[in-house]
Amino acid sequence: MSPHPLSDRALAFAQALVRMNTISDRSNLELIEFAREHLAGLGVQSRLTWNAERTKANLFATLGEGKPAGVIVSGHTDTVPWEGQAWTVDPLSATVQDGPEGPALFGRGSADMKSFIAIALANAERILAGNAPFAVHFAFSYEEEIGCFGVRELIADMRDAGVKPLACIVGEPTSMVPAIAHKGVWRYRCCVRGKEAHSSLTPHSVNAIEMAARVVGKVRDMAEAFEREEPRYDGFDVPFSTASVGQFHGGIADNVVPRDAEFRYEFRDLPTADARAMQQQVVDYARSLEPRMQRVAADTGFRFETICEIPSFLGSRDDPVTRLAQRLAGEAGTTLVAFGTEAGLFKNAGIPTVVCGPGSIQQAHQPDEYVTLAQLARCEAFMQGLADSAEIG
Numbered sequence: 001m002s003p004h005p006l007s008d009r010a011l012a013f014a015q016a017l018v019r020m021n022t023i024s025d026r027s028n029l030e031l032i033e034f035a036r037e038h039l040a041g042l043g044v045q046s047r048l049t050w051n052a053e054r055t056k057a058n059l060f061a062t063l064g065e066g067k068p069a070g071v072i073v074s075g076h077t078d079t080v081p082w083e084g085q086a087w088t089v090d091p092l093s094a095t096v097q098d099g100p101e102g103p104a105l106f107g108r109g110s111a112d113m114k115s116f117i118a119i120a121l122a123n124a125e126r127i128l129a130g131n132a133p134f135a136v137h138f139a140f141s142y143e144e145e146i147g148c149f150g151v152r153e154l155i156a157d158m159r160d161a162g163v164k165p166l167a168c169i170v171g172e173p174t175s176m177v178p179a180i181a182h183k184g185v186w187r188y189r190c191c192v193r194g195k196e197a198h199s200s201l202t203p204h205s206v207n208a209i210e211m212a213a214r215v216v217g218k219v220r221d222m223a224e225a226f227e228r229e230e231p232r233y234d235g236f237d238v239p240f241s242t243a244s245v246g247q248f249h250g251g252i253a254d255n256v257v258p259r260d261a262e263f264r265y266e267f268r269d270l271p272t273a274d275a276r277a278m279q280q281q282v283v284d285y286a287r288s289l290e291p292r293m294q295r296v297a298a299d300t301g302f303r304f305e306t307i308c309e310i311p312s313f314l315g316s317r318d319d320p321v322t323r324l325a326q327r328l329a330g331e332a333g334t335t336l337v338a339f340g341t342e343a344g345l346f347k348n349a350g351i352p353t354v355v356c357g358p359g360s361i362q363q364a365h366q367p368d369e370y371v372t373l374a375q376l377a378r379c380e381a382f383m384q385g386l387a388d389s390a391e392i393g
Contacts, residue, residue, distance in 0.1 A: 004381035006373050011105070013118035014376065015094035018107035024078040024145045027055045031077045031114075035059055035140060038121055042128060046138075047161065049153040056142040058154040062163070063127045063136045070134025071321070071392060072168035072351065073383075074342060075117040076144030076151070079109040085367035096373070104370040111359030111371040116171030116379060119358075123383045130387025137165055144342055147187075147308030151342045155349050167321035167392050168346040171357030173364055173371070176378045177335045178325040179355040183236065184312035185340040186275040187266040189305040190215060190286070192250075195297035196259035205257035206293045206300045209250040212261040215302070218285045219243050219265050222278065233270045235336040241269045243278070264307065268340075271314035279304075311344035315354055320393025325356045328385040329378065337361065356382075 022028040036046045039061050046061040064070070082091045089095045091108040099106070105115065117140055127136050139158075142150035158165075172179075192215075194208030223243040232239040243265065250261030265282075269275040286302040293300040315322055317334055326332065339361055346353045358379040359371035 004377050006377035006380055007122065010119050010122040010376060010380050011096070011373070013122040014105055014110070014115045015096075017114040017118045018094040018105065018110050019092050021092060022078050022109070023081045024143055028077040028142050029055070029057060032057045032059050032140065035117070035121055035138070039124060039138070042125055044124070044128070047157060049157045051142065051150070056150065058142055058150045059138065059140045060154055060158060061138045063124060063138065064132070065135070067133065067135040069163055069165050070132070070136055070167070071324075071386065072137045072139050072165045072346070073120050074139040074141070074168055074170045074346065075113050075120070076141045076342065077114070077117065078142055078145050079112070079114070080145050080365050082108050082367070087367045089368060099370050099372065101372050102374060104372045105376065106368055106370045108369055110369055111173045112361070112364035112369070113172055113357055115359065115371050115376055116357040119376065119379045119383055120171075123380065123387070126384055127387040132387055132389045134166065134392065136386065137163070141342065148310045148340070148342050148345060151345055155345060159349070165351055167324070168343070168351045168353040169321065169325060170341050170343045170346070170353060170355045171379075172337070172339070172341045172355050173357050173359035173361050174335060174337060174355055175360050176329045176356060176358055176375060176382065177331050177333065178322055178329060179337045180315035180317060180322055180334045181235070181271050181336045182313045182339060182341060182343065182355070183241070183268045183270060184275050184344060185266060185268055185308065185310040186279065187264065187307035188279060189262060189264050189307055191303045191305070192261045193300050193303070194257070194259050194261070194293070195300055197257045199255040199257055202257055204296070206296050208258045208261035211289060211293060212248070212250060212263055214289060215282065215286050216245050216248070216263055216265075218282060219245055222281060230270070230273070233272060236270070237338050241267065241273045241278070243267050269312055271312040273312075275312070310340040311348055313341065313344035313347055313353065313355070315343070315347065315352065319352045319354065321352045321354045323393045324389065325354045328382040328389070329356060
């Protein structure tokens, strides 16, 4: 693909968005208002959907009203925090300087994934003036990083408005190589209630830590079974589903049988696996332990809470949107990615989807996060090509 110079406008937009602090536990309204005002200046109206506290919003806008519904350009506005990381630049500085791969934009969210949103906004006027026979929809969401919560409201609102897009491009960092699959991310909290007692009287107690440990062991047994038995899905770094425990808390003293314990665990399922069935195995095993616990104390047992459920994504090399992304990116091949995205939610809503955006996941969430200007230039060429695409596919 011939080199395409990055416009000053696109870089300025990317720097502006990176300088906005939109860590997931903060409001994203500064960015949403920036986008809405910019689009309004071009005569494009935006639909907003809010969280319960109205401190965060999704934005959905159609560029090309009157044209047949077409392609969603999707990105999340939130970022992960940087506290405790060893940054050498201010995470909100949006500094442009030489990096390991040449000139790059540094800052939290530069790769994941504000630059994609910025390039879409910077080229909105170009999209409006383009020759594509279909509309382009901007879909910018909140709280992707903590569970893909905002996009669910956005998709529901889109349905309520009668918008039926033909395709979706999620601009997560894939180095501009179209990605057609990723694993799901399913996280749960297990809370165990036992019966406390002096540690000299253990037969009169239910040890919450020990009961929790049995279920932790079940999760580990499942992980080993996935590795041993599950059919491989070539292309993933880890070509089978995984399970792991990330946190464990419980107990107050060495000589007190603990009443309470809690642990958190996750499944990362292949697109061909069933994560809900995995979770049901854990729940069923825990329930099998309760009768013996409750013979000691009736109020003992297990309680499960869902932290997040991000479905896996499986597209196809033959999907028109995949071919479109390949053509626009100048890439003959496709890839699979290990990280979760909103793509599975769009796909489950009946919208053929591909993941393709600038930068590498190797830089995302890291200190001194960056995206090269060369990647941004490729993304801008991609966006401008979309404006003049004769068809999807």
